[in-house]
Amino acid sequence: MKYVQLFFIFLVTAITLRAQTIPYLQRQGTATQLIVEGKPFLMRGGELGNSSASSLAYMEPIWPKLEAMHLNTVLAPVYWDLIEPEEGKFDFSLVDGLLKDARAHDMKLVLLWFGTWKNSMSCYAPLWVKRDLKRFPRAKSAEGVSQEILTPFDDRNRDADVRAFQQLMRHLKEQDGQDHTVVMVQVENEIGMLPSARDHCAAATKAYRQPVPAELMRYLTQHKKELIPELQQHWQANGGKTSGTWEEVFGKSLATDELFMAWHYARYVEAVTAAGKAEYPLPMYLNAALPREGKQPGEYPSAGPLPHLLDVWRAGTPSIDFLSPDFYNPRFQYWNDLYTRSGNPLFIPEIRFETGDEAKAFYAVGHYDALGFSPFSIESTDHPAEEPLGKSYDVLDQLAPQILAKQGSDQLDGVLLDKDALEQQITMGGYVFTVKHDFTLGWSPGAQEEQWPLAGGLILQTGPDDFIVAGTGLVVTFAPVKGNDLIGIGRIDEGEYIDGKWTPGRNLNGDQSHQGRHLRIPVGDFGIQHLTLYRYR
Structure with missing residues (x-):
């Protein structure tokens, strides 16, 4: 009987906690995450x-x-x-x-x-x-x-x-x-x-001709140093007044x-x-x-x-x-x-x-x-x-x-590339990643077209020299943030996560990486590649 009562108490407590843990927002570093059932x-x-x-x-x-x-x-x-x-x-x-x-x-x-x-x-x-x-x-x-x-x-x-x-x-x-x-x-x-x-x-x-509400003026004065620049300029252009009608404080304009x-x-x-x-x-x-x-x-x-x-x-x-x-x-x-x-x-x-x-x-x-x-x-x-x-x-x-x-750390970043923005650099883990549009290689038939498809991806650091690169239409090369070391590719594996566990597929150290010159995910492909870098002189 005692164990039945304990089980009942446990069940009621679990149901109560579940009901209390409704979705909410939480900060992690510089990021805001949605928390559902206690997890991001x-x-x-x-x-x-x-x-x-x-x-x-x-x-x-x-x-x-x-x-x-x-x-x-x-x-x-x-x-x-x-x-x-x-x-x-x-x-x-x-x-x-x-x-x-x-x-x-x-x-x-x-x-x-x-x-x-x-x-x-x-x-x-x-x-x-x-x-x-x-x-x-x-x-x-x-x-x-x-x-x-x-x-x-x-x-x-x-x-x-x-x-x-x-x-x-x-x-x-x-x-x-x-x-x-x-x-x-x-x-x-x-x-x-x-x-x-x-x-x-x-x-x-009638409301327009009345004084600017005190709540708004109080917010503006309390946050004066960190206001969005457009609003700050609009307010200060008319003298930065702290009371008056809308036109007296902000001037007569469509912006007001x-x-x-x-x-x-x-x-x-x-x-x-x-x-x-x-x-x-x-x-x-x-x-x-x-x-x-x-x-x-x-x-x-x-x-x-x-x-x-x-x-x-x-x-x-x-x-x-x-x-x-x-x-x-x-x-x-x-x-x-x-x-x-x-x-x-x-x-x-x-x-x-x-x-x-x-x-x-x-x-x-x-x-x-x-x-x-x-x-x-x-x-x-x-x-x-x-x-x-x-x-x-x-x-x-x-x-x-x-x-x-x-999220919210310096170990995650993303890129977006097209013919008007051919490359982007990401600094992460002591390395500089130069990410270019796949068509810059000139190998694909589509590279000769006037319009190039958008390419995009993300880089995520998993260890001192280990990274995940994922996306579509990317070519990535590597350099050190400091020093004269050369950066080599120790290993590239494509693969997938199955039930949260990394399952490697092909090793790409040969032709797919141009014999260690770059990491590549071609236009039209969508992939995940695990990358290990090393330094040499």
């Missing part, structure tokens, strides 16, 4: 097209596709209009179906709350909200034209979203509080004002309109996020539509969680854990560099699903310690087993324990 988790993700998750039957043939591409995480919308079709009456059958199917396919979920705003617009607000313009007022353009955008300057709009999001998070805790299928939540989607830089409804205009709008969007989002976390405190983030080059606020979705507004959003949304970029334009490195300032971790929740993603995934994980990578409309492929991204994900799946152990 690297998201090999894909975001569903907007409408796919609105039908469980439509989703049935999609799950095998995702498995074939080696995904472990699916980003799926939750639609306000479908979970609350009548005010106060909630239907979570779609959410429950996603949970069930994700578990059946051994995948995690990141839920995207399509609440007040989706790509700026309020297209997923329930019909009972859309029809009642008096109770749920709209944003207005500079010309006074009502937009398909609920204004953030009315508490009734905010409170309706808060109640719905609270119910969603409460339901998730009840249905998933022990299984932890959902690992993160995105609050709203690509917030931003169009076609003007700010809302011009009566309430917005955008800053004003960002603060009020942020305060609205903070109310929604804080209410949701009070029910079930999963990690929560915001995503942003990146502006096209040369466009002004209002020509792009103004005031979203963009990198030049990072401090405004941080001040206004303390319950949000980080901000993320959505990629539908070039300059991948440029925007990632901006988003990873001031300790903001990188997560790429949405990027155009196209050739080149397979290289960018390696680079994001290796160079930026990314939490994860997730192309949009991931189900759109007809040949999932042949997708290059799936081959990268296979490699990242094998290497995940090694990568996660090295």
Whole structure:
């Protein structure tokens, strides 16, 4: 009887601890990691097209596709209009179906709350909200034209979203509080004002003429030395005042309109996020539509969680854990560099699903310690087993324990190469690795083409002279950081990790390494190679 009681106590304790260990974020060195079931988790993700998750039957043939591409995480919308079709009456059958199917396919979920705003617009607000313009007022353009955008300057709009999001998070805790299928939540989607830089409804205009809120001024003064340069310059250009109206403090400009709008969007989002976390405190983030080059606020979705507004959003949304970029334009490195300032971790929740993603995934994980990578409309492929991204994900799946152990240290880095960026150097473990695009050798037929495919990979140190090199389209040579020693290749083995254990395949010390001159992973190949270096004179 005593042993039965002890076993029962142990079982209850284990269940309780499991329920308490919900997914959370944790720092490791300079990196931020997502912890799931007590272990770091690297998201090999894909975001569903907007409408796919609105039908469980439509989703049935999609799950095998995702498995074939080696995904472990699916980003799926939750639609306000479908979970609350009548005010106060909630239907979570779609959410429950996603949970069930994700578990059946051994995948995690990141839920995207399509609440007040989706790509700026309020297209997923329930019909009972859309029809009642008096109770749920709209944003207005500079010309006074009502937009398909609920204004953030009315508490009734905010409170309706808060109640719905609270119910969603409460339901998730009840249905998933022990299984932890959902690992993160995105609050709203690509917030931003169009076609003007700010809302011009009566309430917005009144707020614009009032003093800059004390909370924002306090944040700016307390963080004055470490503010994002764009905001610092904007503020100081008008004298660095610490009180006054928006125009008195920041001057009259579209940039001031955008800053004003960002603060009020942020305060609205903070109310929604804080209410949701009070029910079930999963990690929560915001995503942003990146502006096209040369466009002004209002020509792009103004005031979203963009990198030049990072401090405004941080001040206004303390319950949000980080901000993320959505990629539908070039300059991948440029925007990632901006988003990873001031300790903001990188997560790429949405990027155009196209050739080149397979290289960018390696680079994001290796160079930026990314939490994860997730192309949009991931189900759109007809040949999932042949997708290059799936081959990268296979490699990242094998290497995940090694990568996660090295994140936040100087023993992990990544590269991204094309015809305009032919080589990159990485310094690691006393060695300089010169990584070039495979086509620079001139041996491959594709090297004569005008356009070269993106190449990408990562290098990871496992010992004083031992390294893992993984990726696609790379040629790597070696030199010492100091001294006149020559660096030789002691051994190169290709192989794979099976159940976490390295299983070597071919030894590549001959022709494949050009008799010890370099390490090579050709364009079109996706591989892992273990490398041992040595010094000689």
